[in-house]
Amino acid sequence: MSSLFVTTPSRAQQILVDGALPATSPELEAPLDAPADVAATYCPLVRSTIGPDAWKQRVPDAVVKALLDPGPMLVVGDAPGDPDCFCSAVALSRGRRALELPADAHVDAPPPSQLSGLEIDADLLASREVRARRYDTVVFVDNDGTRVGPAAEAAMRDAKRVVVIDHHEVDPTHASLGLDPAKTDLVVWKETDADAAALLVLASLSRMVASSPASLLQHGWQSVLEPLVSAIYSDTRGFESTRTKPTTLGLLRGLLDTQAVDLTRILSGFGDGIPRDVLNAWPSKIEERTETIGAMDVAFFTVPSEALLDAWSTARERTPELTWSDLLFSALDHVEGRVRELDPDVALVAVGARDDRATATLTPEQLDQLPPKPLKFSVRTKDGDLAPLLASALGGGGKPHQGGGVSEEAPATLTDRARKYLVERQELARFASARNLGGL
Ligand SMILES: [Mn+2]
Incomplete structure (x- = not known):
């Protein structure tokens, strides 16, 4: 030896x-x-x-x-x-x-x-x-x-x-x-x-x-x-x-x-991973919006499918082995950093995935790396029970504090549904506490 x-x-x-x-x-x-x-x-x-x-x-x-x-x-x-x-x-x-x-x-x-x-x-x-x-x-x-x-x-x-x-x-x-x-x-x-x-x-x-x-x-x-x-x-x-x-x-x-x-x-x-300049530049394309819904601070993040596809394509020019998921993870890392700074009660990330452009421009092998639907989402919540409830209301599933899934919807539609769910849930909670019904 x-x-x-x-x-x-x-x-x-x-x-x-x-x-x-x-x-x-x-x-x-x-x-x-x-x-x-x-x-x-x-x-x-x-x-x-x-x-x-x-x-x-x-x-x-x-x-x-x-x-x-x-x-x-x-x-x-x-x-x-x-x-x-x-x-x-x-x-x-x-x-x-x-x-x-x-x-x-x-x-x-x-x-x-x-x-x-x-x-x-x-x-x-x-x-x-x-x-x-x-x-x-x-x-x-x-x-x-x-x-x-x-x-x-x-x-x-x-x-x-x-x-x-x-x-x-x-x-x-x-x-x-x-x-x-x-x-x-x-x-x-x-x-x-x-x-x-x-x-x-x-x-x-x-x-x-x-x-x-x-x-x-x-x-x-x-x-x-x-x-x-x-x-x-x-x-x-x-x-x-x-x-x-x-x-x-x-x-x-x-x-x-x-x-x-x-x-x-x-x-x-x-290989060299995601090139530094791509890694530093592309997360600025991730849209971010914070709202207060009832007593909760909510952060919505949207990763446009074209921003992710563009970043992936630029990164692949120098590191061909990079996958769509590599780029997705870099987006989630960025979001996680922002969530730490914002400290919201609820964070929802909607990632544009399989769309017409992806189907038109990617090879079959590359397309296979994408989720099967137009949208991938994940949720994180301070309230442990809320994440799986919210995720399943949106068509996915989860465990305490985190959940996610895929959807046919556009990011804005999913975000609207999440907002509606959170408003209704808080109204129910107010109703319950006003009548001394305990937690819901
Ligand atoms: Mn493993």
Whole structure:
């Protein structure tokens, strides 16, 4: 092995295995049961106090036990899959093999071009090879087992155990996966607070190492850290998104300080991201209006479809691999910054998506990246109950403090409906309180 750690490899191991944390990040030391500021703030997403050590403690024992099973294991990512799912599957299977346990990784799709600097192709087993083998355990990472391809489906039906590790709002059951409860154990670990599934894989690996007689050694750590850092880079859009949790950035800072990861090489496939000038200029096209509706401050943001398409097209001239979602996320980052400054009770973002111009100018592959309808929207509310109610009134859905969906309407029509809903709701609330009926 020629490419071992450059300088202080043990520091990376220390951070991950011993839970020793970067001295510069005291917030990472926050205990698991520290009250997250869920109720206090809202429109900016919840700032998690969960650090690497706490993630490690959160790994369910059943997951650690299943992942240390000595029998053959297949680790599967979502198809077609993004970098997080590919890298998480590869890292977990590499970690297993480094612990001298058998493991194959499989995604029913070619790896995305962003991962070209990583050399993971040899780790990924083709469908035909998966079909030729039998597995005691099938692990789904970054997906709920519904989009995995026929070879993984067949492997899952024959397995003794299925494990799901995900950071999406998924709820897999024996029934949803088509498994026989008498034949197959199902172990699910879901953490929607994790910035990437890779963080859950990292925590799982740390726990596996702590409970295993074997050691990962330096090369083992490097081989798993590279894909995991790439995955986190991808899911946090370059570690830059304002939605990235401080704990995730702290963990990354700690790992990068160890110089265990050659960032330039492993991220070379991601290109240069959105060019700075585009990133600085185009959000000025996002329309913003604040209103007071009853007792609530409401901020309406509209991202015109043509502004997003123009910015995407300009950005693609220099970074061809950029997707429509990359540009959308940069809009949402801008909105999130404004929401922090304005501190509204309700924020509604309406994003123009699939329209005549998109259909006329984009290639079929590019068009496929857009939502299926003319409008995509999201809502954030200080009142936890309001977001899912408002989002479903607008034709979408949600969870406490946040919601969203797609719509056939023009942005102005959607905004009008939202305004009407908020007015009516407050009138009802006034009516109720005047008659002492309690909250609605
Ligand atoms: Mn992910």
